[in-house]
Amino acid sequence: MTELTLTELAAAIAARKISALEATDACLERTGRLDARLRAFITLDADGARAHARALDAELAAGRRRGPLHGVPLAYKDLCHVAGLPTSCGTRTAEYFTSEVECTAVTRLRAAGAITLGKLNMTELALGPFGDNPHHGDVDNPWKAGHVSGGSSSGSGAAVAAGLAFGALGSDTGGSIRLPAACCGIVGLKPTYGRVSRAGAMPLSWSLDHLGPMTRSVRDAALMLELIAGHDPHDATSSAHPVGTPSADIDAPVRGLRVALPENYYFDGVTDEARAAVEAAARTLASLGARVETLRLPDPAALIDVAGILARSESSSIHARIARDRPHELGDAVRARLEIGFHISAHDYLQAGRLRARLTREFVDEVFGQVDAVLTPTIPEPPPVRAAVTAPPVDEIVRRMGRFSRLTRPFNTLGLPVLAVPAGFTPDGRPLGLSIAGRPFDEATVLRLGHAWEQAADWRARRPPV
């Protein structure tokens, strides 16, 4: 049962072929069996999930269906505040992070009938792409033990890939949805900035944070997006732009869509297998009628510098109290990254914000005047051995972090929607990743392209050997 996608399970529950309790028990049984190795959960709410499942089964028996996710068990990155459960943000001290406001995206999913299994492991304070955590254990890669699961939404990636949950929420400030999606061989969507409310989730950088779905299929991601997107009065940056019906539009043909492979930056230093996977996806889309061309993109290095100023300034402001009061509770790499922001001037921060506006306008005009989407690798290499990339010294760890996330960070500066979708596997079974970036608020097109690629791929039924 845990091999079903979220939409398949929802349909089976609606048809009374599977009960919500059976689906919940299947996830809990699998978690009990596998999570000692994977370490995907920080908090598992087995009793709460079972009680909710029983109630939803009774409601369905009485003819009431709450919504499209009635009875579907989900789990949330442990920076989403969920009523009644602690929130650690990947730190040692859950009591430090409290909120009167529940995460709006979680509230919306619950209103659609989803069951909360628990809270998922993550990199400490969402700072880091490798899935290691000194307090809650390193999240392991379900496809290859001892390898990087990606971060910072590492537990979300591993739980969904391994069938511990049918879907999850992640957050993405520099790649934290897309990197674990790529490493764990699942789908992750970083929506347009403002598309999904950030209210009730721990901020890392107000300007760059995004919440989004992590799922086993593109269709699942489209459905979750539809449910969580839309204006929220609790988030001043949330957009009122119409959400549309991306899950209904996903089967539309891709014929005639114009798709670019970047000529610069995005393939520099990328391993042959990571490059070949993206090129194979481009050929497949071309065979389906998309028009694939190469295109030189505006300077990504500028976008990364701007992101560096914004992210470091904002994260050190947001976490100033824990950094000053409890620095001994933070890992060395996290402390090192937070420290820089304390020394950036207000002048440079404001200039970076002004530059971001200009760079975004230029990118959108220049690139999307010519094409509908851009294809890039998500990760520059297959998931590496975790012990190798997290080995001291600290300054070298920070440099490795920067290299591993260099393909994802430019899109946080730009705020564009990017879908991370599996792109195949190495001969030794490690996932490879494809990213599809689109126009602002045009999640529908990137989902359509991702779905077409997924349907054509011969590995989509493959599951991790756990």
Added chain:
Amino acid sequence: MTGFPSSPPQPQVQGEVAALAGAVERMAGDLALGEEPSNFAVALEAGAPRD
């Protein structure tokens, strides 16, 4: 453990801050007077597909 954040900053931190500041300063030289951070949201809305 020394205080956090360190004051004055360690040379390595100083180096990274200077590199970021230098990069931004080089790019910001010709920013228009009317360019402000909130134009980012305007750029996203303006770039959305026309229905």
